[in-house]
Amino acid sequence: MHYPVEVFIGTIRDYDGSRPSAIAKVQVDGELTLTELGLAGDEQAEKKIHGGPDRALCHYPREHYAEWMREFPDQADLFYAPAFGENLSTHGLTEKEAFIGDIFRWGEALIQISQPRSPCFKLNYHFGIADISSQMQSRGKVGWLYRVVAPGQVSSDAPLELVSRLSDVSVHEAAAIAWHMPFDEEQYHRLMSAAGLSVSWTRTMQKRVLSGKIEDNSRRLWGK
Secondary structure (H helix, E strand, O other), X not given: OEEOOEEEEEOOEOOOOOOOEOOXXXXXXXXXXXXXXXXXXXXXXXXXXXXXXXXOEEEEEOOHHHHHHHHOHHHHXXXXXXXXXXXXXXXXXXXXXXXXXXXXXXXXXXXXXXXXXXXXXHHHHHHOOOOHHHHHHHHOOXXXXXXXXXXXXXEOOOOEEEEEOOOOOEHHHHHHHHHOOOXXXXXXXXXXXXXXXXXXXXXXXXXXHHHOOOOOOHHHHHOO
């Protein structure tokens, strides 16, 4: 399968009432350099929770925007790519069609889905909607992140081409296991067994198994 792609990069800016973020991105055309840490020129404000080898790129399905426009008509003019801070935007590839561990060829590079995107409170400030991060999570419309398996030159003119599928856990299922189920050790082990799952998500699921508890996500979602 081939998926034409739009490409976006961003720089860090300040937000009133919130911490700095590089969520506001701009479209770029032509050839770009993709390293193991992401696209040249793309910044992350808080590298402890954004960016890094397992979170080098963010992908958000463009088809979700129509639903957000219907839900928030007063902010409809905000809901166009890359409003969710994505680097890559496509049609035809959603959380239900994308799987943990999927490897795509993009130009000279190879990229691999590592985890669903974990929405954070900065999105609330970005859109001026108090609970949009929580709504993204509850609806499963979160997008996903990639690691870079093989760096190289990429381009907005080069489509994403699926070349390997390594697990049976879709991004949608991974999000459901993490956020929409009661404690379920069997499902946590299933998710951890998905080839390509990020270190941070593997660590989180393992902590649940060992502690018998689900962690509190309120700080991530609400900033409190």
